[in-house]
Structures are given as structure tokens and as C-alpha cells.
Amino acid sequence: MKCVRNVSNPPGKFCYCNGPLATREATNPIEPTMTSNDPSEPTPTEPHESPARAEEIARYEPYLRMLARMQMRASYKAKLGASDIVQQTMMQAVAAIDQYRGTTEAEWRAWLRKILVRQMCHLDRDLHRDKRDIRREQSMEQRVAQSSMRLEGLLAGDVGTPSQHAMVGESLVSLADAIESLPEAQRDAIAMHYLEGLKLSEVAERMDKTTGSVAGLLHRGMKQLRQNFHE
Known part of the structure; x- marks a missing residue:
């Protein structure tokens, strides 16, 4: 299967390859070209990845989107969404998949995270020169x-x-997807408190809310999260 960067699709759409990674919607088309000549970074090639690996990349979209959302600078949040960065990350992962040398699920996640971070840093440099x-x-x-x-x-x-603990990779993706599906305020409160490790008072300050209001968001959010996750 040959993966290609599709430059002829309508705005807001692109195709990862001629196989499992089908056309997906983007909230905004990405304008900056997030590539680099750094030899330490994954380099697009003409890969011959298995369909299973290509599907794995697409499957991790919620996980990567959640991580990207937490790291995005306020200065460019208005210009593009976390989904745009993640889709660019997955395109890069598909193009560089022949370079992956890991053998475990943890190494696979770390490889995808590294590509995500590089894409975000490229974006930062492109936008701020x-x-x-x-x-x-x-x-x-x-x-x-x-x-x-x-x-x-x-x-x-x-x-x-x-049983979910025994299937960490799949369960992490499902949990990230469940978090992403929460109402925005609940999602952000849970991400800041549980995933960034901020104290209740720090979350309240960042969200410009009282600690009591944040505590309520966390309580309702965790209740809804458990329900969403176990559905």
C-alpha cells in the first residue's frame, strides 16, 4: 500500500493513504508546512507499512488530540484546533512508519507522542518565526x-x-475518547487536575472560576466519564 500526501482534496479534508486511513474531516485546514530537515526527526519516506499499523495510527487519534489540546498555546488556539495538529501528526507517522523500531505498545505510544511534539514545535516556530x-x-x-x-x-x-487494565493501549484510547466527549468545561477541568496535575486552586485560577465551581465540574465530569467509558 502506498501512502501519499493528498494535495488535491477540498479544503478541510485530506487522505492519509489509499487504504485504512481514509479521508477525515479537519476543523480547519493547516496552513503552515510542519516539516524539518533535522536528521533526528522522523523523515517522510515511501513506506510499506502494514494495514494493521496504519489502522493503529488512526485509532490513536483521540489520545493524541487530548494530549495536543493540553499543550496548545493560547496564541494559536484561535488559528487551528488540536484535531488539525493531530491529523498532521498522523500523516507524518504514516509517512515515516518504516523508521519505527519499537516492539511494545508503550514504545508505539512514545513514538507517536514524539512526532506530535515535533509537529507542535514546528507549528510554533512557523507562527512565531x-x-x-x-x-x-x-x-x-x-x-x-x-x-x-x-x-x-x-x-x-x-x-x-x-480487564481494561490488562489492555492498556486500547483502554487508554477509549478513555481519552471519553474525556474528549465531555462538555468543554468538564473536559478541561479533568484534564488540568488529573492529567496536568494542577491543584484545585490552580485549575480555578486558570479557568477563572471559584474552587467550588471547579469541584462541581470535576464531580460531574468524573461521573459522566465513568458512564461514557463503560458504555
């Missing part, structure tokens, strides 16, 4: 990895069942 900041990339990689670990903790502690 900044030079590459290696320390900022490393810091973002650490934050994204920590959020993923906290998502696993949420799965193990408050939401998941023993």
Missing part, C-alpha cells in the same frame, strides 16, 4: 509523557476495570 528551542521540545516531551502516565493512573485508579 522562532528559532528551534531544543530545551522547550524536551520540556514539552516530558509534559506530554507525564500526562500520558497520569492517564494510565486514572485508568488504573478511578475509572478502569481489571
